[in-house]
Amino acid sequence: MPIELTDIERLAQILERSGVDAIEIEEPGQSLKLVMDTGARMAASPALAATAGPAADHSVIAKADVAGHFLAAHPWRDKPFVAPGQRIEAGAIVGLVKIGLLYAPIVAPATGIVDAVIAETGAMVGYGTPIVRIHPLGESSPIS
Amino acid sequence: MIEILSVTGPASVQDLGRFDQYRFGVGTSGAMDDVALRAGNILLGNDENAAGIEIPMMPFRLRFDRDTAFALTGAGVEAEIAGRTIPPWWRSQARAGDVLTIKAMPRGARCYLTVGGGIDVPTVLGSRSTQFRGEFGGLHGRPLQPGDILPCAASTATIGELGVEPADVTLARAAASADETIVRVVIAGEYDAYDEATHALFWRSSWKITPQSNRYGYRLQGPTVKPRAPIEKRSHGIVPGVIQIPPNGQPIIQMRDAQTSGGYPKIATVIRADLWRVGQARLGGKLRFEQTAYADALAAEAEMSAYLDRLRTNVRLVEEIRACR
Numbered sequence A: 001m002p003i004e005l006t007d008i009e010r011l012a013q014i015l016e017r018s019g020v021d022a023i024e025i026e027e028p029g030q031s032l033k034l035v036m037d038t039g040a041r042m043a044a045s046p047a048l049a050a051t052a053g054p055a056a057d058h059s060v061i062a063k064a065d066v067a068g069h070f071l072a073a074h075p076w077r078d079k080p081f082v083a084p085g086q087r088i089e090a091g092a093i094v095g096l097v098k099i100g101l102l103y104a105p106i107v108a109p110a111t112g113i114v115d116a117v118i119a120e121t122g123a124m125v126g127y128g129t130p131i132v133r134i135h136p137l138g139e140s141s142p143i144s
Numbered sequence B: 001m002i003e004i005l006s007v008t009g010p011a012s013v014q015d016l017g018r019f020d021q022y023r024f025g026v027g028t029s030g031a032m033d034d035v036a037l038r039a040g041n042i043l044l045g046n047d048e049n050a051a052g053i054e055i056p057m058m059p060f061r062l063r064f065d066r067d068t069a070f071a072l073t074g075a076g077v078e079a080e081i082a083g084r085t086i087p088p089w090w091r092s093q094a095r096a097g098d099v100l101t102i103k104a105m106p107r108g109a110r111c112y113l114t115v116g117g118g119i120d121v122p123t124v125l126g127s128r129s130t131q132f133r134g135e136f137g138g139l140h141g142r143p144l145q146p147g148d149i150l151p152c153a154a155s156t157a158t159i160g161e162l163g164v165e166p167a168d169v170t171l172a173r174a175a176a177s178a179d180e181t182i183v184r185v186v187i188a189g190e191y192d193a194y195d196e197a198t199h200a201l202f203w204r205s206s207w208k209i210t211p212q213s214n215r216y217g218y219r220l221q222g223p224t225v226k227p228r229a230p231i232e233k234r235s236h237g238i239v240p241g242v243i244q245i246p247p248n249g250q251p252i253i254q255m256r257d258a259q260t261s262g263g264y265p266k267i268a269t270v271i272r273a274d275l276w277r278v279g280q281a282r283l284g285g286k287l288r289f290e291q292t293a294y295a296d297a298l299a300a301e302a303e304m305s306a307y308l309d310r311l312r313t314n315v316r317l318v319e320e321i322r323a324c325r
Helices: A005-018 A046-051 B034-043 B196-204 B272-279 B294-324
Strands: A022-027 A030-035 A060-063 A068-071 A093-099 A102-107 A112-117 A130-136 B002-006 B012-014 B052-055 B060-064 B068-081 B084-086 B090-094 B099-115 B162-164 B180-187 B207-209 B217-221 B242-244 B252-254 B266-270 B286-291
Touching: A005 A022, A005 A030, A005 B294, A022 B294, A060 A102, A068 A102, A093 A112, A093 A130, A102 B294, B034 B052, B034 B068, B034 B090, B034 B099, B034 B162, B034 B272, B034 B294, B084 B090, B162 B294, B180 B272, B180 B294, B196 B286, B266 B272, B272 B294
Parallel strands: B180 B286
Antiparallel strands: A022 A030, A060 A130, A068 A093, A093 A102, A102 B162, A112 A130, B002 B060, B012 B052, B052 B099, B060 B099, B068 B084, B068 B090, B068 B099, B090 B162, B180 B266, B207 B217, B207 B286, B217 B252, B242 B252, B242 B266
């Protein structure tokens, strides 16, 4: 279903009402990104994306699936969700994306050892922004 | 249904409270942290008055007998569902047979478990809240015990994992130290029966929350507060939040299970917007009182409402986007 102009208008109104900075919607054949003009800047720099790229051979990447600010730790916790060298299970939470008052989870796509936390806490991330690089373990198949 | 496997303190079924029976001497009961109960219900798309479980002590374990959406709000707890760690103020989906374990409570004093549709105990006098004093409401009018089976309303669609910002992050207030909670109060009926030096003492002291503090009331410990002359009053109506000074000069804050009347002089009343902060203050912790004008108390309430409004809009936004996809 194509995104109509009226949909965009409605989404923009929802964003404004909710105090949310940005939204990204991706569907087969189309993608939509709305960013409210609040002075926030996208921090997903090309350099960071490169680190997460081809160098990481067999690594799997936990990615954000929504736009907002990345939180490596819950505000009530001193320790981040994951640290390099730590073993994590597929589906485990590796960080949060803060959108308004919401905290959306970023989950590990596979069981493995955390290689690096790529995103910086507080950075603006978007759909597909690499967050954590994981060295997968054993034959556990990646989940989507 | 939910089966209680282990419970440590007086955990109970609570909704927002029983508000229409006060004139008959029936106290409100209801969640000590109503903001947390509302947030849990908002996360699940429930009526905000849906009943949840108030859990004041850990460890606590229960089993879901079917797929159930649930949320944990209130105190910061270390909790796991089927081996997965649950962050604070979080909603998740339990599968039939999953065991929820709440191991420790490093922050706050009461954790709230809400479930999709709410805990479906019978409504008594207009509320599902447990009335400890009258032994009715909730589950058989008593604290939960191992083996108890709690009926849940029919569960609806499955939900995705999602958290919200805890109220005390959004509505943060300055505190002198980590174990001290500052609560705003308005002065009450007998305030003028205490002299200026006593007023100053009341405001500047840090009041220790004694172990004799619970859903009925908090007994505080600190310097002795004495009136200019002994006060003798007949019993009169009081509300949760009232700070009384009994003859021993050690303040009592009346809480959700308080009697509806009392005769001790009242020096101040905790404003409604801060009552949940008292409900989350830990035994052994400290309370300090900050004098507030009536208009500022209303402004604080508006700020609390604005937080809940944003939660509602934000959670609705997520569901709308999901529906768009």
